[in-house]
Amino acid sequence: MMRTMTVSLSQQQASRVQQAVESGAYASNSEVVRDALRLWEQREEIRALELAKLKRAYDEGMASGAVRPVDAEALLEKFKDKALKRG
Template sequence: MPTVEKITIALTKEIADNVRSAVDAGDYASTSEVIREALRDWQLKRTSQQEQIEHLRRLWDAGLKSGSAGPLDMAEIKREARKAHVAR
């Protein structure tokens, strides 16, 4: 088991009440368990966001390396967009 480090956090009354309610309802054994689960979820979300950013960077780089798309005809772009919108 990893080493445990104790820290202190400040929560709004509403969040603290929700944490205690979850423990009182038997959903969690302790308030620490609630916070640990919330932090694990936060870590997963953060990791996912970082992976998405890296993916977008790779796509951006690939787009730049692919060269110019050539001249753009705005009238044609608008026609295609309207056609796609109507098809929905």
């Protein structure tokens, strides 16, 4: 079942919707908006997955043990040495 809604768009947004329909890429304004909402939903799903991944990494880091100091310059040198050895 489709539900009718009133949506306010800026002049530029309305113009882009109209261009999409006039170009034949979409059959109607509603089709453009539905496609835009599908893309938004996909982006939100990806964002939620990424956030969950970051939370897991944070939790794993917190559970990995006590914090220890790191000498940034020594660590950088170590990485450079490894990179040179790999060629």
